[in-house]
Amino acid sequence: MRILSIISFVLLAVIPSLAQTATSAENRPGPKVRFNPDMLDKNIDPCTDFYAYACSKWKAQNPIPADRSEWGRFDELEERGENIIRGILEKSSADNPGRSPVEQKIGDYYQSCMDESTIESAGTRPLEEEFKTIDALQSKQDLAKEVILLHRQGIGALFSFSSDQDFKDATQVIAEADQGGMSLPDRDYYLKEDPKSVELRKQYVEHVQKMFELFGDAPQRAAGEAKTVMDLETSLAKGALGRVSRRDPNKVYHKMTEKDLASLSPYFAWNVYLRGVGAPATQVLNVTEPEFFKQMDTAVNTAPLDEWKPYLRWHVVHSNAPFLPAKFVNENFKFFSATLSGTKELSPRWKRCTRYTNSDLGEAVGQKYVELTFGAEGKDRTLRMVRALEKALGGDIQSLTWIRPETEKQAQVKLAAITNRIGYPDKWRDYSTLKIVRGDALGNSLRANEFEFQRQLNKIGKPVDKNDWPYPPSTVDASYNPQLNNITFPAGILQPPFYDNQADDAINFGGIGAVIGHELTHGFDDEGSQFDSQGNLRDWWTAEDKKEFDQRTQCIADEYSSFTSVDDLKLNGKLTLGENTADNGGARIAYMALMDVLAGKEPPPIDGLTSKQRFFLGWANVWCQNRTDEVARMAVAVDPHSPGKWRINGVVSNMPEFREAYHCKADAPMVRQNACRVW
Ligand SMILES: [Zn+2]
Numbered sequence: 001m002r003i004l005s006i007i008s009f010v011l012l013a014v015i016p017s018l019a020q021t022a023t024s025a026e027n028r029p030g031p032k033v034r035f036n037p038d039m040l041d042k043n044i045d046p047c048t049d050f051y052a053y054a055c056s057k058w059k060a061q062n063p064i065p066a067d068r069s070e071w072g073r074f075d076e077l078e079e080r081g082e083n084i085i086r087g088i089l090e091k092s093s094a095d096n097p098g099r100s101p102v103e104q105k106i107g108d109y110y111q112s113c114m115d116e117s118t119i120e121s122a123g124t125r126p127l128e129e130e131f132k133t134i135d136a137l138q139s140k141q142d143l144a145k146e147v148i149l150l151h152r153q154g155i156g157a158l159f160s161f162s163s164d165q166d167f168k169d170a171t172q173v174i175a176e177a178d179q180g181g182m183s184l185p186d187r188d189y190y191l192k193e194d195p196k197s198v199e200l201r202k203q204y205v206e207h208v209q210k211m212f213e214l215f216g217d218a219p220q221r222a223a224g225e226a227k228t229v230m231d232l233e234t235s236l237a238k239g240a241l242g243r244v245s246r247r248d249p250n251k252v253y254h255k256m257t258e259k260d261l262a263s264l265s266p267y268f269a270w271n272v273y274l275r276g277v278g279a280p281a282t283q284v285l286n287v288t289e290p291e292f293f294k295q296m297d298t299a300v301n302t303a304p305l306d307e308w309k310p311y312l313r314w315h316v317v318h319s320n321a322p323f324l325p326a327k328f329v330n331e332n333f334k335f336f337s338a339t340l341s342g343t344k345e346l347s348p349r350w351k352r353c354t355r356y357t358n359s360d361l362g363e364a365v366g367q368k369y370v371e372l373t374f375g376a377e378g379k380d381r382t383l384r385m386v387r388a389l390e391k392a393l394g395g396d397i398q399s400l401t402w403i404r405p406e407t408e409k410q411a412q413v414k415l416a417a418i419t420n421r422i423g424y425p426d427k428w429r430d431y432s433t434l435k436i437v438r439g440d441a442l443g444n445s446l447r448a449n450e451f452e453f454q455r456q457l458n459k460i461g462k463p464v465d466k467n468d469w470p471y472p473p474s475t476v477d478a479s480y481n482p483q484l485n486n487i488t489f490p491a492g493i494l495q496p497p498f499y500d501n502q503a504d505d506a507i508n509f510g511g512i513g514a515v516i517g518h519e520l521t522h523g524f525d526d527e528g529s530q531f532d533s534q535g536n537l538r539d540w541w542t543a544e545d546k547k548e549f550d551q552r553t554q555c556i557a558d559e560y561s562s563f564t565s566v567d568d569l570k571l572n573g574k575l576t577l578g579e580n581t582a583d584n585g586g587a588r589i590a591y592m593a594l595m596d597v598l599a600g601k602e603p604p605p606i607d608g609l610t611s612k613q614r615f616f617l618g619w620a621n622v623w624c625q626n627r628t629d630e631v632a633r634m635a636v637a638v639d640p641h642s643p644g645k646w647r648i649n650g651v652v653s654n655m656p657e658f659r660e661a662y663h664c665k666a667d668a669p670m671v672r673q674n675a676c677r678v679w
């Protein structure tokens with residue numbers, strides 16, 4: 001579990017789309033994804049609504065596929081990537097004695113997942129032993145033992161436990177206990193009283209009841225169990241910190257000894273848990289949110305063991321649903337994908353199995369993926385872009401008048417210390433201790449979870465491993481990690497429409513250039529700016545410069561809070577502040593880098609568009625997007641990124657450079673009277 005460390009470019013975790021992708025710029029993926037001037041809607045004035053100008057035709061031609069809840073340029077890439085990975089997995093799944101160990105693991109994992117008849121005939125047997133253990137629990141002491149078993153299988157009962165870099169000593173990794181134990185996407189789903197939230201909770205309880213019934217419980221008993229699950233999860237939600245607060249590193253950093261934790265939360269047997277969970281003995285741990293653990297403790301104390309049993313069973317059922325027979329898969333889809341996200345159809349099995357394999361064995365699949373799609377050339381070109389963007393950000397910081405020399409110097413030190421990881425890890429993860437058994441889909445998933453859980457715990461007490469990647473190389477995303485002070489660009493994103501070696505500089509700087517700029521700017525957003533060049537949570541700002549900074553980020557927060565997502569629901573400008581700051585800063589420095597490359601020479605227009613105009617189209621081109629209303633609502637609650645429309649219109653309306661490029665009138669909607677600018 002990473003609390004803050006990963007600030008990614010797109011939504012990764014909320015909707016279970018796990019990260020895939022396609023070919024690099026060298027293996028041309030076909031013209032569809034590239035910038036196409038015919039897709040501009042000439043009936044719309046770019047100064048009135050740039051998003052509509054750039055994306056309305058794409059939106060009309062690209063309805064959301066039935067098995068998706070949103071569809072955008074990222075998803076196009078992801079889907080092409082899934083097809084490539086499918087090919088890799090199908091080839092590896094042939095039961096051939098000549099397979100390499102990597103091929104055996106990814107091939108047998110995939111094959112087992114695809115083998116529906118074995119899964120159907122096993123029924124719920126693979127979980128029965130776990131249920132018996134839960135039934136046999138005798139005391140609250142036993143509760144801690146059972147939570148260990150579940151956590152080791154990747155099942156998030158009661159709370160989360162893992163490792164993370166120490167916020168104040170980024171060289172070291174310490175244990176970390178974090179809020180958790182809830183199944184809905186956010187604390188607010190349990191607590192909000194508006195009619196939609198109330199209705200969703202009712203549907204959730206019905207779903208939990210249905211799942212218990214599918215496991216053979218009589219309807220009345222199942223209804224009681226579902227209510228208990230809801231009550232216990234709600235009591236955990238009451239102690240949980242909201243997402244806006246969780247963006248503040250000081251609010252999720254509370255180092256304590258085991259003794260402190262035991263006195264904070266005396267009814268949970270921490271001595272049993274910490275001795276048995278598989279973590280190295282440790283002096284201190286980060287208890288992210290002490291209030292949560294107090295509340296959890298009250299729940300542990302007051303609810304009888306007989307109420308915790310259905311709660312634990314539910315978490316076992318819920319997390320394993322994808323690897324159970326079809327009736328469980330379908331019921332799980334019905335609530336978590338259809339009701340919550342508005343998805344109409346379950347994805348074909350091959351797609352689901354491709355995602356699960358890539359999620360559990362990402363760097364094994366990734367080795368094959370990279371061989372097929374990513375050449376050394378891709379790495380060199382990206383590195384050159386990164387250098388250009390770093391130079392632009394350095395120039396930008398130097399040119400700003402609100403930041404004075406003392407703080408500026410610190411900012412330049414931090415910028416110079418940013419390191420980058422491009423394409424794929426230097427050293428591949430070693431999966432040799434993970435046993436993948438042909439014909440045991442559920443067991444493979446559980447063992448993969450255990451492998452990952454233990455891998456995270458093994459880091460405790462050791463120096464941080466900078467080669468450890470947060471996601472598979474096929475991921476269509478990029479990220480900045482404030483504790484490592486580094487940026488990561490997986491092979492998955494280094495392709496059109498982000499980077500196209502056949503496109504002009506303007507399109508590429510507006511695409512991947514702005515993505516690189518976005519990640520670099522994260523080092524200086526409201527959260528990243530609290531960490532220093534070494535990745536430590538340390539204030540390097542003078543008080544007066546901090547005040548200037550806060551005024552400017554407040555402008556961004558207010559601006560985005562005025563944007564509507566769906567119906568009358570507005571964006572949460574504080575939740576999305578870091579991302580919006582990064583979008584605005586990223587586009588600006590990418591523009592500066594482009595100007596530097598063009599060196600005052602304006603190339604002849606292409607398709608009647610100047611390079612300044614094309615730059616903004618390069619940015620808009622990656623953000624065309626269709627979403628269900630359900631996802632739009634969920635995103636407002638949980639996604640730190642703004643929706644595509646505002647990632648485009650918010651940014652361009654803050655930039656005088658846009659107004660100049662498109663000759664907009666002073667009172668045009670895409671020209672903000674009080675334009676915000678941090679970087
Ligand atoms: Zn970001």
